[in-house]
Amino acid sequence: MERITAQFTSNKAERLVAATIRLGRDEVHRGHLLLVNAMHPVRSVKEPAALSPVAAAGGLQVLGPAIELETVCLRQLAALLTAVQALDDIVVVSGYRSQEEQQAIYEGSIRDSGPEYTASYVALPGRSEHQTGLAVDVGERQAGELDFIAPSFPDHGKCLAFKETAARYGFIQRYQEGKRALTGIACEPWHYRYVGTPHAQWMERLGYCLEEYMDDVKRFEFAGGWLQLDREGTRAAVYYVRAEERGLTEIPLPVCEGYQVSGNNVDGFIVTVYGIDDDETKGR
Numbered sequence: 001m002e003r004i005t006a007q008f009t010s011n012k013a014e015r016l017v018a019a020t021i022r023l024g025r026d027e028v029h030r031g032h033l034l035l036v037n038a039m040h041p042v043r044s045v046k047e048p049a050a051l052s053p054v055a056a057a058g059g060l061q062v063l064g065p066a067i068e069l070e071t072v073c074l075r076q077l078a079a080l081l082t083a084v085q086a087l088d089d090i091v092v093v094s095g096y097r098s099q100e101e102q103q104a105i106y107e108g109s110i111r112d113s114g115p116e117y118t119a120s121y122v123a124l125p126g127r128s129e130h131q132t133g134l135a136v137d138v139g140e141r142q143a144g145e146l147d148f149i150a151p152s153f154p155d156h157g158k159c160l161a162f163k164e165t166a167a168r169y170g171f172i173q174r175y176q177e178g179k180r181a182l183t184g185i186a187c188e189p190w191h192y193r194y195v196g197t198p199h200a201q202w203m204e205r206l207g208y209c210l211e212e213y214m215d216d217v218k219r220f221e222f223a224g225g226w227l228q229l230d231r232e233g234t235r236a237a238v239y240y241v242r243a244e245e246r247g248l249t250e251i252p253l254p255v256c257e258g259y260q261v262s263g264n265n266v267d268g269f270i271v272t273v274y275g276i277d278d279d280e281t282k283g284r
């Protein structure tokens with residue numbers, strides 16, 4: 001069992017800025033932590049996300065040869081399936097969808113299953129996180145035909161192992177029971193979303209859906225306390241930087257061994273830093 005400790009770093013009146021990076025407003029709509037829902041549609045960016053065919057990853061069961069996922073998401077999915085020894089038992093049912101594909105799926109669901117069912121399980125075109133390449137629908141491999149919209153993904157066996165291990169590889173079950181008022185979508189045991197670590201573990205630990213996490217993370221700014229997560233000796237801290245309405249946003253970075261920046265698809269950037277100075281991370 002992995003040991004995770006989460007705490008807030010102490011407030012610091014003055015932090016040492018070791019480096020600054022500057023990002024344009026477009027970058028708010030790029031990264032692994034994009035929040036996509038009915039209120040926050042997918043925004044087109046200059047370059048499409050880097051996509052890779054699932055079938056080419058080797059060893060994964062996939063419903064069709066054309067299914068693609070964002071490259072890091074696919075790599076982590078393959079690692080997760082390997083870790084829980086489920087390469088033969090879990091099928092990738094759906095991945096990246098273009099606007100046209102989401103439109104066709106939405107219209108097909110309205111026609112075949114009616115508006116009530118569709119509103120519960122199919123996002124409006126332009127508002128599906130499948131359009132980012134970061135969402136994947138998985139199903140239990142079975143003899144009969146898999147349900148494309150709602151594949152079976154039960155709470156036992158390899159599927160349960162996948163669910164329990166997903167956060168370590170950066171995945172969250174995006175639509176959980178009891179969160180529909182926030183997510184707009186009913187419980188979907190089969191829909192996983194790549195957000196990366198340590199974010200997935202933090203969300204799991206607090207029982208947050210992505211909407212709650214993105215809201216909460218705004219409390220942590222560079223000049224204040226940071227969200228910190230220690231996992232098996234790896235320490236990561238997280239803070240938020242609001243994007244400038246116009247021009248470039250300056251993102252301050254502390255002395256660290258590595259960092260990642262992701263837009264939130266709404267109004268700012270989430271910065272994850274690794275290997276920060278011990279002084280910076282005294283719990284309170």
Ligand SMILES: [Zn+2]
Nearest residue numbers: 135136137191
């Ligand atoms: Zn899905």
